[in-house]
Amino acid sequence: MTEPAPVRPDDLVRAVEATLFAAEEPMSAEAISAHLGGANVRDALAELAATYAGRGVQLVERGKRWHFQTAPDLAHLLRREKEEVRRLSRAATEVLAIVAYHEPVSRAEIEAIRGVQTAKGTLDVLMEAGWVRIAGRREVPGRPVIYATTPDFLTHFGLESRRDLPGIDELRAAGLLDPVEDALAAALDGPDEAEGEDGGGDEEAADSESAD
């Protein structure tokens, strides 16, 4: 057998459906296409997602990768006796949130937000879980390693992209994702802002942020 023959259009939706059903991992549109002899699968994916919407099984996109999963509202029926999900320490959940909302972020920046040193094992646990990866080094003195989340993180937490992180727009608008120094400078700047860093100042920050 030579290179797979391109799949005919009328079979394409079925082929994409079967491929994703059989796959053991989420697949990008490119990977599906490569598997199916180079067919354009965008429309088929959209059609399938619409077909499955509202069913007990759904087709979802997470970080540009697609997979089938059970509908969230049926969780109570499917939850198994032994939970498959790794229990994270409070420190690990906080670090994960900080990485997700601030990425890419260095360890020093994580520690500045948490006010404590981060145990070596904390980031390791998140990397072992496949949710956090090293994303390079920051080009500042010392060239610290910086961390970011992975596609598996989005898959696990049911996020189509980082924009879906809960409350990220509000946090950004409130300046709560900016470093303390920036927020301090903004608060101490004009007399208006200084008047109420608790009030109008923040709202102005929100406006300017959302205009971005």
Next chain:
Amino acid sequence: MTEPAPVRPDDLVRAVEATLFAAEEPMSAEAISAHLGGANVRDALAELAATYAGRGVQLVERGKRWHFQTAPDLAHLLRREKEEVRRLSRAATEVLAIVAYHEPVSRAEIEAIRGVQTAKGTLDVLMEAGWVRIAGRREVPGRPVIYATTPDFLTHFGLESRRDLPGIDELRAAGLLDPVEDALAAALDGPDEAEGEDGGGDEEAADSESAD
């Protein structure tokens, strides 16, 4: 997890769908029912099977147990074959030639002709390539397996039949039977000396050698 509450009828089809999707093994109707708080799932199973009929994924019953599977006509999508062109090794080429000239031939005979031991893998490669097959056993003590070429062998090498293989005399005339050492010596010798015992044959062999 406590006892699952009975599922409302309108959700039952979705629940059965999700349950079977997430199940690691095929489930009987009774098992599904027990999982869903005792609901009668027969109608739901029938409805689901009808819904999925003709899709890329199907709900099938096998020995009273239900499971989802990829549509049989799309099974080829699950196992893609990718071909890589590889050149036959020198040893395998020799073994193939010996089988072609001497078939049917046992491994011991191949080794006797080659003058070296033949790795088991070499014959396996030739059989994987589809050029050599097991042609039975020789009725001698030990009943060794004997090998012969296949029709694919003739096709691949563009031969009408094995009789098209050049005979020993033709090989000799082409200088292909000259031992490598002799041909080399002839090539290094002066033209006058080459005149000697072996005549012009050496020079032809030398040419073919140097053409390699």
Next chain:
Amino acid sequence: MTDTPAITLPEDDWQGVATVAAGDEALYLELDGWEGPLDLLLDLARRQKVDLRRISILELVDQYLTYIEQAEALRLELAADYLVMAAWLAYLKSALLLPRDEQADPSPEELALRLQLRLQRLAAMRDAAARLMGRDRLGRDVFWRGAPEGLRIDRKAKWQCDWFALIQAYGQVKARTAPVVHMVRDRMVMTLDSALSRVSSMLGVNLDWMEIRAFLPPHADPRLRRSALASSFVAALELARLGKAELSQDEVFGPLMLRGIRA
């Protein structure tokens, strides 16, 4: 900024200590559970039950210092960073209460604001983490297919070999393993005696250097030529030994030159 730090709230909004008093014991037992002073401060601030932007830094400082003092009274061992924070907060409190010193830089209000901003950020991430963990998580709330068939790509070798390689291989097997037969053939030879007489007579008529091949009989059968060459060479050595000829060869395997010596 006004004289009173904006972050300080009216007294009547403050209701912290009463609730904490009952929980004293629990608080101490939890001390190990806090991840550092900022964590403890955030917990205390949240007990004020107001928006973090409106907490009273002064009250917060008092509460923190109270707990540290009580912990010390109970001889609980406190990590150094808790004590460092206590010292810093004590300084902050005094600076906030004292008449404003224009020279102070950074101003106590700025320090208080910085602390407040840090608490806000930590609180924001703590909330975000909780919301994240509460999402529909794979393997807990939503599930993969339980038994996917899996996609496999089998790599299959497509073997290549051509006709010439095949017969060449066979030829070489035959050549390599053909029994080597030595047959002594009845061959034409030139004896040493005849070579001696032929070479010495030719040297007599020619004074120049001559290549040894020139002494061989012309138009000889090729099989005879080889024998003649060998015999003539030995004859040349013999003549040289007798002082009747000179031999010269400029390089190894080069032409062997021969010249007669007049007696």
